[in-house]
Amino acid sequence: MTALAAPAAQQLIDGKLVAASDGTSYPILNPATGAAIGTAPDGTAADVEAAIAAARRAFDESDWSTDRELRLRCLRQLHAALLEHADDFRALTTAEVGMPSFMMGAAGFDVPVDGLKWVADLLADYEFSADLGEAAPMGIATRRRVLREPVGVVAAITPWNVPTQINLAKVGPALAAGCTVVLKPAPDTPWVACELGRLVAEHTDIPAGVLNIVTPSSNEVAAVLASDPRIDMVSFTGSTATGRAIMAAAAPTLKKVFLELGGKSAAIVLDDGDIAAAAGATAFAACIHAGQGCALTTRLVVPRERYEEAVAVAAATMESIGAKDPADPGAICGPVISRAQRDRIAAYFEIARAEGATFATGGAVIDQDGWWVQPTVIAGLDNSSRLAQEEIFGPVLVVIAHDGDDDAVRIANDSPYGLSGSVDSASLERARAVAARIRTGTIAVNGGVWFSPDAPFGGYKQSGLGREMGVAGFEEYLEMKTLAEPAERGV
Structure with a gap:
């Protein structure tokens, strides 16, 4: 068959x-x-x-x-x-x-x-x-x-x-x-x-x-x-x-x-974290199945002094992934599920433009048979923007600057959702301390994986x-x- x-x-x-x-x-x-x-x-x-x-x-x-x-x-x-x-x-x-x-x-x-x-x-x-x-x-x-x-x-x-x-x-x-x-x-x-x-x-x-x-x-x-x-x-x-x-x-x-x-999960990188590795991994995750996953981290929260570097790495990662036929063994980002979903994501691109965002890559639908969206990195917005607050359910990553651990926690928790997230730091103890303050049902610390049949999954707040x-x-x-x-x- x-x-x-x-x-x-x-x-x-x-x-x-x-x-x-x-x-x-x-x-x-x-x-x-x-x-x-x-x-x-x-x-x-x-x-x-x-x-x-x-x-x-x-x-x-x-x-x-x-x-x-x-x-x-x-x-x-x-x-x-x-x-x-x-x-x-x-x-x-x-x-x-x-x-x-x-x-x-x-x-x-x-x-x-x-x-x-x-x-x-x-x-x-x-x-x-x-x-x-x-x-x-x-x-x-x-x-x-x-x-x-x-x-x-x-x-x-x-x-x-x-x-x-x-x-x-x-x-x-x-x-x-x-x-x-x-x-x-x-x-x-x-x-x-x-x-x-x-x-x-x-x-x-x-x-x-x-x-x-x-x-x-x-x-x-x-x-x-x-x-x-x-x-x-x-x-x-x-x-x-x-x-x-x-x-x-x-x-x-x-x-x-x-x-x-729903979810709008934050991937936090602390100031001693590996920005390139974390930004690349988060951009990769946001492309998986065209971003159609409730627990995917779609807000990348990085130190303000490393912001441009994080944006550049995330954009380069998404450009290297592209959108491909899902039957291709090398495909990471396929189509979105329907015309309605594609159009909904396109509407968010217009909202981003109206809010003053910059598209480091992507920002458009792909004109071909089926329902395709460019993997997209959005810069220049803060956490109050609709792009940072609302679940888009597409291959869209918003990069947000933080000013230290307390500010990163504030940004992560400043959301109606609380489904998932991640924290990256050179210090496991420091990463754990930040993770303990994030109000989400699952959280990955320094690359740990929580998705498994024996691990409970669910959310806080409106998740x-x-x-x-x-x-x-x-x-x-x-x-x-x-x-x-x-x-x-x-x-």
Whole structure:
């Protein structure tokens, strides 16, 4: 199977691979060319209703939530199926998402698939019950236990930028916990989610209704997932604006909400740091997948006296990377996902000009088939500018001057977001001290790498609520029940 020869995208509802109930579909476009490479079912309100009903029934009436061995077997089957179809899945991802093929060895495929194995291994040994021992509250001899139980039916709503990573980071832990799931991928990238559903249907013993995948193009059709009382939890990754809307829609039923939202992360270089190395690495990171990563560092914060040097290195790095066909093994920066995203980035270039910015390199879209943007370094702005405050989601790096460690911390924290960041210094102790003051959910010190299946990921402030991956990410899908029994009957 190649990307264009992949089985047609189908929804997975109550154990069956199906088209939209009214037969409608929409085109799946290759961002590198703008050409249609397939179609996806345009899921209807009836499809979403059927998926919710199936997930509710599977949770309430099947053994899925209580049979750990069944869940473990099914997760291991899915992991094996993904490995068996790895080359096809990678090719499909590059074609549908526009993701450079080099990323398949990281967030594009290998890390999320490793993460599925990691969560299965966690499930094998996880203690769902903890004994608090005996006590005598109010003089009554009592034995207490804390039980961990699945939260119930989960609506998983995922974005287009790294779909397999985020699909599996939600579906894997939720299924391992004993939940049932309705997965709604972004309409820009439905096919990889549908392929996941096909592997589940054809290569695993996951019971009907446990995992459902619907692909409506309409936000209105999908919105019921956040408000329907049969849904116990919404797990969403995407923009902060949409996260607010989901939180509001979930409020009347007080359902649990996990949100992984936007970022405007700062890469701080202290005055004893290696400016050339840090500026080059940050510019490289800002180009990865055309800058379409919420945790990428898109503000480079450098000592004022080294500012011009940092700008020059960052610009030279981006110029050497360029924007290339994502199927090219040497591509780092591919296309952006859509015409709308390209135009949004172009609008930010106009905002930068109006704010008095200088483009050290880039600053324009690329006139060719597909949706392409020049890797761009912006200089001459301070942290109050819109370019420094707002998430652009393109290959755009803003370089900002600082006047010492305290000022660098101030700049980094002067943001509505708090997702990630980095600190570079010749002194590990000094870098750690600065990192400790940055209000972000993840931070790299002197080149350390935090992205791994066993490490929790999430943000402070408007970057979200809760954590994904790691034990903390698994436990997002569990409730706690304290059970008390008379001590003489306790075991």
